[in-house]
C-alpha cells in the first residue's frame with residue numbers, strides 16, 4: 678500500500694484518506710517504520726473501504742477515455758481497464774479484479790463495454806431478484822434489461838419487471854433497494870403511504886438508500 682508520511686510532534690498515528698483516494702499517514706517523529714507498517718496493516722479493511730468510496734465518487738462526472746487503468750464499476754466495485762492485444766472483440770472481468778478488453782474493442786469501446794454491462798446486469802439482477810423475491814415471498818412474471826437513463830426499474834401490471842443495466846454500476850445495497858422497490862410494486866402499484874409502509878417493513882433504511890441513489894445517479898453514465 679502506497680502512502681505519504683508527514684512526521685510531526687504528535688503522539689499518535691493518524692490515517693487520512695484524501696479525496697483522490699491517496700493515503701496520508703501522520704506520525705510522531707520517534708515512531709518506527711515497522712510500527713507504522715503494522716498499524717496500517719491492521720487498518721487495511723477500513724482504509725480500502727474509504728478509498729473505494731472516494732474512487733467511486735471521483736468517477737461521477739468524468740467522461741470515459743477508455744484508457745489503461747481507467748476504472749469501471751460493477752456492483753459498486755471498481756475494475757481498472759486492462760487492454761490486451763487481439764483482433765477479435767473480447768471482454769471479461771478477470772479474477773485479478775480487472776476489466777480486460779482486447780484491442781479490437783477500442784474501435785467502439787462504449788458499444789462493447791455497454792454490451793458487457795448488459796450481460797453482467799442480466800445475470801446479476803435476475804439472480805438477485807430471484808433471491809429477494811424468494812426471501813420476501815413475491816412472485817413475478819419475467820425480468821428484462823433496458824438502457825433507461827433516468828429510471829432504474831419498473832414493474833408492469835402483469836408482473837414483468839424491467840431494470841436498466843446502469844443499475845449494476847451502483848453499490849449492492851442500492852441495487853437491492855431498487856429490486857425491493859419493484860417487488861413491492863407487484864403488490865402495491867402506486868407510491869402511496871401503504872407502499873412506503875411496506876418498504877419500511879422490508880428495508881428499514883430504504884429512505885437513505887433512495888436519497889443516495891438520487892444524489893449519485895450521475896455515476897451511471899459511462
Ligand SMILES: [Zn+2]
Nearest residue numbers: 858862867868
Ligand atoms: Zn416506484
